[in-house]
Amino acid sequence: MMISRLTASPCNQGRRDAGDGTDHSQLCLEIEKLSNKFDKRQDDMLNSVLKQVNTGLEQNVAFRKQNDALLKHNDAFKKQNEAGRTHYRSKRLFFSSVPMWMPWPFSE
Structure with missing residues (x-):
C-alpha cells in the first residue's frame, strides 16, 4: 500500500491538544516534518520524470531531423541513380540500333 496524501487533523485545525489537556505539539511537528519530507520526495x-520526458522529447526531435x-x-541518390539509368539506356538503345555489319563510326 502506498501513501498518497498525509493529513493530520489535530494539527490542521490549530488545536494542539486532544481536549483532555494532552499536548500534541511535538507530534504535530513530527507529522508536519514527515509531510514536508513526503512532499519534497514527491516533487x-x-x-x-519531467527531466526524463524532456530528454525523450529532445531525442525524438533529433531523430526526426536525422x-x-x-x-x-535517399531522394538525391534515387535521382542520381535514375539519371545513370537513363544515360545507360540511351547508350544501349544506340548500340542495339546499329546493325552488326555496319562499321564502327570511329574505325578507319
Whole structure:
C-alpha cells in the first residue's frame, strides 16, 4: 500500500491538544516534518520524470531531423541513380540500333 496524501487533523485545525489537556505539539511537528519530507520526495520524483520526458522529447526531435536528412539524401541518390539509368539506356538503345555489319563510326 502506498501513501498518497498525509493529513493530520489535530494539527490542521490549530488545536494542539486532544481536549483532555494532552499536548500534541511535538507530534504535530513530527507529522508536519514527515509531510514536508513526503512532499519534497514527491516533487523530486516529478522533477526527475519531467527531466526524463524532456530528454525523450529532445531525442525524438533529433531523430526526426536525422530521419528527414536521410530521406533527402535517399531522394538525391534515387535521382542520381535514375539519371545513370537513363544515360545507360540511351547508350544501349544506340548500340542495339546499329546493325552488326555496319562499321564502327570511329574505325578507319
